[in-house]
Amino acid sequence: MTALLETGKLCKRFGGVVALDELDMAVARNEILGLIGPNGSGKTTFFNVVTGIYSTDAGRVRFDGADITNAAARAVYRAGIFRTFQRSRLSLPLSIFDNIMIGDHKRLDQRLWFNLMRRRAFKREFEQACGRARALIEVFEPALAERMFEPVAGLPMIDRRRIEICRALISEPKLLLLDEPSAGMTHDETAELMNDIFLVRERNKNLTIVIVEHEMGVIERITDRCVVLNFGRKIAEGRYRDVAADAQVQEAYLGVA
Amino acid sequence: MIDKSGAALWPGLAVVTIATGYLIALLAAERETVIIALLILGIVAVAAAARLKLLDAVHGSFARHEDTLGRFAIVAALAVAAFFHDDHFVMLLLTTVLLYSVATLGLNIQIGYAGVLNFAGASFFGIGAYTSAVLNAQTALPHLLVIAIGGLLAALIGSVLLLPVLRTRGHYAAVVTIAFALLFRTFLEVNDVFGGPQGMQVKGMTMLGWSFNDNIEIGGVTLSLYMNYFVVSLLLLIGVFVLTQRLERSWIGLNLDALRLDETAAACFGLDIARWKTAAFVVGNFLIGVAGALFAMVGGFVAPNNYTFEDSLILVSILLLGGIGNPWGVVVAAVIVVVLPEKLQAIAEYRFLLYALMVIAMLLFRPSGLLPRSVRRYFPGQPS
Structure with a gap:
C-alpha cells in the first residue's frame, strides 16, 4: 500500500541554518507516527513546510496521490490535512x-x-x-x-486543547498533524488528553496522525512507529522501544561524546 | 436555558424611551447652563445604572428581543423627527447623525470585523460626495443611481489601495491609508475641475419629480425640507444596519473574525485571506461612499476641507467610542460625536481636543467601548 504522506529529499534553509536536510519521510495510512528529536531538529519546520506556511527550497511532498509541494495553506487544508499548533491558537x-x-x-x-x-x-x-x-x-x-x-x-488549558482537537476533527481530515499537544499542561492533564486522542482513534480508524511530542511517555503509549530527527536529518526510524535504544538517538538527545 | 432572568422586554423599552426623551430635551435646550446640566445628568444616570447592574438587564433584553427593540428604536427616531419637524437646524443635525452612522458601519466592517485599518474614511466619504457634485451638475442621472455610483466609485478607487493593504499587516496598512487621505485632499485642492480649494455646489436631491429641497406642506403643517433627507437616510441606515448584523451573524462574520485574530491559523483552516480582506475593504468603502454621496446632496456643498485626515479620525473615534463591532454602539456614538459640539458652541472650537480626550478616556477606562460587542449570536434568543 502506498504511503498517505510522502516527502522526497525535502529541504528548507533559513539563511545558513539547514532546518530540513534532504528529508525522506513516509507516513502510512492509518498509523500513528511519532516525530521526535531535540529542540531545533526540524519537527515543527516539517509541519510548516507540509502545510504550506513555509515554501520548500527543494524536494517534493506528495499527499494521497497528489503533489502538494508548495501548495497554499488553504489548498493543503482542502486536500485533507489539518494541523494544530504548539502554542494554543484559539x-x-x-x-x-x-x-x-x-x-x-x-x-x-x-x-x-x-x-x-x-x-x-x-x-x-x-x-x-x-x-x-x-x-x-x-x-x-x-x-x-x-x-x-x-x-x-x-x-x-486542557479544555482549550480539547477544543483545538475538535476544531481539527470537525472537517474529518485524512491526516492530523499534532504539534506538541501536551505543551503547557500538567502530567494528569496530559494523560487525560492522550485518552481523548485514543478515543478519537477508536471512533475513526481511518485517521492518520503525526504527533510531535517531548513527553516520551506519550510517544511510547500511542505511537505505532517513530521517526527521529536531528539537524533536519532522519537519524532513526522504527518502533519506539527500538529507536530509544539506538546509539545515535541517545547521542543526539544526551550529547554523548 | 433560553429565557434568562434578565431577558424581559421592558428594560430595553424603558432605555430606548428614556434615551429618546433625553435626546429631545438636549436638542431642544437653548441655554448653555441647561445643556451642561443635562449632560452631567446623563453621565451620572449612566454611571448609576452601571453601578446598580441595571445595564446588564438592558443587555439581556436587547439580546433576547432585538427585533422588537429595533422596530421600537425606529419609532423613537421618527418621534424625535416629528418633535422637531419644522426645525431646519435640528433636522440637519439628525440627518448628519444617520449618515455618519452609515459611514461608520462601513468602517466597522473593515476595522471591526476584518481588522483592516482604514484611516482614510473621510476620503472615501469625499469620493462619494464629489461624485454627487459632478454628476448632479453635469448629467440628468436619477439621484438614487448617482448615490449608488458614488459608492461604487469609492469602492473602485479604494481598490488602488488593495495591493499595499494586502501585502502589509496592521499598522503598516494603516500608514498606507493615511498617505491616501493626505493625497486625496491635495488632489482636490489642485484640480480646478473639482472647484479647487473653494469646492463645488451640489444640487439637491429629486426623486420622481419630488424636489427634496422644498419644505413639505401637509394640511397646514410645514415640515422642514430636511425631513425628506432624514427619511431617506433613516431607510438607508436601517438597511445597512440589518445587513451588518446579518453579516456578523453568518459564516462570513466568523471568517472575518478568524482572520483578524490569527491570519496564519486562518489560512491553515482553508480561508482565502486576500479574498475576504478585499471583500471587507471594498464593501466598507462602498457604504462610506454611499453615505458621502447622499450627505453632499443634504449639505449642498463640497470642499476639500470637509474630507481631511482629521475627519477620518472622527469616524474612527465614533467606532472606538461606540464599541468596535457593535452596530448599536456605532449609532449611539454617532449621536454623541455629532450632536455634542453643535449643542455646546463654547467647545465647538475645541472639538478635536474633545474627541481626542474622549478616545483616550475610552481606551483607558473602557477599552471595548460604551457598548462592547458580545459573543456572536447567530439568531436572536439563541441559547447562550
Whole structure:
C-alpha cells in the first residue's frame, strides 16, 4: 500500500541554518507516527513546510496521490490535512462553537447571498453545524457542550486543547498533524488528553496522525512507529522501544561524546 | 436555558424611551447652563445604572428581543423627527447623525470585523460626495443611481489601495491609508475641475419629480425640507444596519473574525485571506461612499476641507467610542460625536481636543467601548 504522506529529499534553509536536510519521510495510512528529536531538529519546520506556511527550497511532498509541494495553506487544508499548533491558537474572544466551526470552513456555504439573504436556509445549516459540533465535543467533555456559546477565554488549558482537537476533527481530515499537544499542561492533564486522542482513534480508524511530542511517555503509549530527527536529518526510524535504544538517538538527545 | 432572568422586554423599552426623551430635551435646550446640566445628568444616570447592574438587564433584553427593540428604536427616531419637524437646524443635525452612522458601519466592517485599518474614511466619504457634485451638475442621472455610483466609485478607487493593504499587516496598512487621505485632499485642492480649494455646489436631491429641497406642506403643517433627507437616510441606515448584523451573524462574520485574530491559523483552516480582506475593504468603502454621496446632496456643498485626515479620525473615534463591532454602539456614538459640539458652541472650537480626550478616556477606562460587542449570536434568543 502506498504511503498517505510522502516527502522526497525535502529541504528548507533559513539563511545558513539547514532546518530540513534532504528529508525522506513516509507516513502510512492509518498509523500513528511519532516525530521526535531535540529542540531545533526540524519537527515543527516539517509541519510548516507540509502545510504550506513555509515554501520548500527543494524536494517534493506528495499527499494521497497528489503533489502538494508548495501548495497554499488553504489548498493543503482542502486536500485533507489539518494541523494544530504548539502554542494554543484559539481565538479567545470567540465562543467554543465559533472556534470549532472555523475548522469546518470547507463544508460551510461561504456565498455572500446565502449568508446575508437566505436566512432560513442559513438557519438550517447553522442547526446542522450545531449538531455536529455538539456531538463531537460530547465525546471529549460533555460539560463543554452545554457552554458552546461562551467565549473560550475563561477555559483551562486542557479544555482549550480539547477544543483545538475538535476544531481539527470537525472537517474529518485524512491526516492530523499534532504539534506538541501536551505543551503547557500538567502530567494528569496530559494523560487525560492522550485518552481523548485514543478515543478519537477508536471512533475513526481511518485517521492518520503525526504527533510531535517531548513527553516520551506519550510517544511510547500511542505511537505505532517513530521517526527521529536531528539537524533536519532522519537519524532513526522504527518502533519506539527500538529507536530509544539506538546509539545515535541517545547521542543526539544526551550529547554523548 | 433560553429565557434568562434578565431577558424581559421592558428594560430595553424603558432605555430606548428614556434615551429618546433625553435626546429631545438636549436638542431642544437653548441655554448653555441647561445643556451642561443635562449632560452631567446623563453621565451620572449612566454611571448609576452601571453601578446598580441595571445595564446588564438592558443587555439581556436587547439580546433576547432585538427585533422588537429595533422596530421600537425606529419609532423613537421618527418621534424625535416629528418633535422637531419644522426645525431646519435640528433636522440637519439628525440627518448628519444617520449618515455618519452609515459611514461608520462601513468602517466597522473593515476595522471591526476584518481588522483592516482604514484611516482614510473621510476620503472615501469625499469620493462619494464629489461624485454627487459632478454628476448632479453635469448629467440628468436619477439621484438614487448617482448615490449608488458614488459608492461604487469609492469602492473602485479604494481598490488602488488593495495591493499595499494586502501585502502589509496592521499598522503598516494603516500608514498606507493615511498617505491616501493626505493625497486625496491635495488632489482636490489642485484640480480646478473639482472647484479647487473653494469646492463645488451640489444640487439637491429629486426623486420622481419630488424636489427634496422644498419644505413639505401637509394640511397646514410645514415640515422642514430636511425631513425628506432624514427619511431617506433613516431607510438607508436601517438597511445597512440589518445587513451588518446579518453579516456578523453568518459564516462570513466568523471568517472575518478568524482572520483578524490569527491570519496564519486562518489560512491553515482553508480561508482565502486576500479574498475576504478585499471583500471587507471594498464593501466598507462602498457604504462610506454611499453615505458621502447622499450627505453632499443634504449639505449642498463640497470642499476639500470637509474630507481631511482629521475627519477620518472622527469616524474612527465614533467606532472606538461606540464599541468596535457593535452596530448599536456605532449609532449611539454617532449621536454623541455629532450632536455634542453643535449643542455646546463654547467647545465647538475645541472639538478635536474633545474627541481626542474622549478616545483616550475610552481606551483607558473602557477599552471595548460604551457598548462592547458580545459573543456572536447567530439568531436572536439563541441559547447562550
